[in-house]
Amino acid sequence: xxxxxxxxxxxxxxxxxxxxxxxxxxxxxxxxxxxxxxxxxxxxxxxxxxxxxxxxxxxxxxxxxxxxxxxxxxxxxxxxxxxxxxxxxxxxxxxxxxxxxxxxxxxxxxxxxxxxxxxxxxxxxxxxxxxxxxxxxxxxxxxxxxxxxxxxxxxxxxxxxxxxxxxxxxxxxxxxxxxxxxxxxxxxxxxxxxxxxxxxxxxxxxxxxxxxxxxxxxxxxxxxxxxxxxxxxxxxxxxxxxxxxxxxxxxxxxxxxxxxxxxxxx
Numbered sequence: 463x464x465x466x467x468x469x470x471x472x473x474x475x476x477x478x479x480x481x482x483x484x485x486x487x488x489x490x491x492x493x494x495x496x497x498x499x500x501x502x503x504x505x506x507x508x509x510x511x512x513x514x515x516x517x518x519x520x521x522x523x524x525x526x527x528x529x530x531x532x533x534x535x536x537x538x539x540x541x542x543x544x545x546x547x548x549x550x551x552x553x554x555x556x557x558x559x560x561x562x563x564x565x566x567x568x569x570x571x572x573x574x575x576x577x578x579x580x581x582x583x584x585x586x587x588x589x590x591x592x593x594x595x596x597x598x599x600x601x602x603x604x605x606x607x608x609x610x611x612x613x614x615x616x617x618x619x620x621x622x623x624x625x626x627x628x629x630x631x632x633x634x635x636x637x638x639x640x641x642x643x644x645x646x647x648x649x650x651x652x653x654x655x656x657x658x659x660x661x662x663x664x665x666x667x668x669x670x671x672x673x674x675x676x677x678x679x680x681x682x683x684x685x686x687x688x689x690x691x692x693x694x695x696x697x698x699x700x701x702x703x704x705x706x707x708x709x710x711x712x713x714x715x716x717x718x719x720x721x722x723x724x725x726x727x728x
Contacts, residue, residue, distance in 0.1 A: 464523075480519040487516045487703045492589060497699070498576065499594025499642045503635055505699050509709040511717050513702055534615035534663055534678075535597060539574070542598055546570075555600075558682050562600040562609055570599070583649035588700040596643055602655060610643045610658040610687075612636070615678075617665035622681040627662065636660065637685060645689040658685050 468474045480486055487495055497505075497516075505512040514520040545552055546564035555562050572579035576595025584591045598611040614636070620626070627633060640658040647654045660683040665676050702709065711718045 478521055480515075480521055485516075486519045489517065489704050489706075494584060494589050494591055495703075496582075496591045496593060498580075499592065499639060502592060502642060502695075502699070503638055505702065506638065506695065508712045508715040508718060509702050510712055511715060512699075513705070513709050517703060518708075531615040535613050538613050538661070538663075539598065554680055554682070560682075561603045563603060565599040565601040565608055567599075573599070581643065581646045581650060583646045585696050588696055590696055590700055592642065592646060592696070594639075594643060594646065598661075599647075600659075605655065607653050607655040608647060609655045610640060610647065612640060612643075612658070612660055614660050614662045615665070616662065617667060619667060622662050622664050622679070622683065624683050627660070627681075627683050628685060637687075640685055641687050641689050641692065644687045645692045648689070656686055658687050659683065660685060 466474045466476050484496070501512070501516070504515070515522060542552060542564045546566050549563055549566065551561070551563045567573070569579075573581045574595050574597065576593075580593040580595040582591055582593035596610060597613045600609040600611055601607075602609055628637065640660075644654050644656075644658060662681045662683055663678040664681065665678055669677055711722055713719065
């Protein structure tokens with residue numbers, strides 16, 4: 463949390479409520495309502511915060527962007543797009559004995575833009591549309607299946623290995639993210655592999671000096687996705703949105719406990 467400033471650097475008044483009608487759910491409505499992959503994850507984390515934001519219109523505090531991570535993502539997309547045009551595998555993929563090439567599709571740029579596009583699926587039972595922006599999709603040339611790939615940039619002194627990476631408590635949300643992407647693509651009638659990959663780029667700190675560059679070590683981390691839980695959670699999310707009462711405080715949620723405790727000091 464911090465102070466809001468305008469483009470001139472002057473302090474500006476914070477508007478705590480959402481003003482865009484499309485982002486606020488109208489209870490009992492049969493109209494299509496869009497939920498992003500990240501907001502779906504928010505629901506899984508805390509129903510109360512999700513309800514306050516989507517139904518009551520309370521905005522989350524803003525956060526600065528992850529500019530270095532975004533730079534890595536952008537450069538990787540350019541790198542793989544060049545190979546996409548050539549229908550060639552990436553050397554690092556070949557090194558890992560995988561017969562994958564970047565998947566070529568006219569909507570690839572649309573699918574990768576979480577803000578204005580993304581992959582999406584409308585659940586007709588609830589009229590909730592789940593959408594999200596993928597980093598990349600590869601094609602398994604042997605099985606003729608799509609393979610979901612997510613770029614991850616980090617900097618750690620610990621070597622990236624599959625089991626520790628996936629069991630890290632801070633990476634639990636990464637796995638949920640992959641489950642949802644695979645689920646959506648299958649609902650879009652694509653044949654999709656159960657195995658997705660995190661393309662982890664680790665910024666090394668062991669070098670003696672900077673020399674105007676960051677050196678990265680790349681590791682492919684396979685993850686066996688599980689989409690079996692998603693249908694039930696969409697139904698549960700719809701019931702939460704239609705509820706007349708705010709869900710109970712989640713005592714494991716820092717936002718809930720901060721807001722609840724704060725009122726006792728006023």
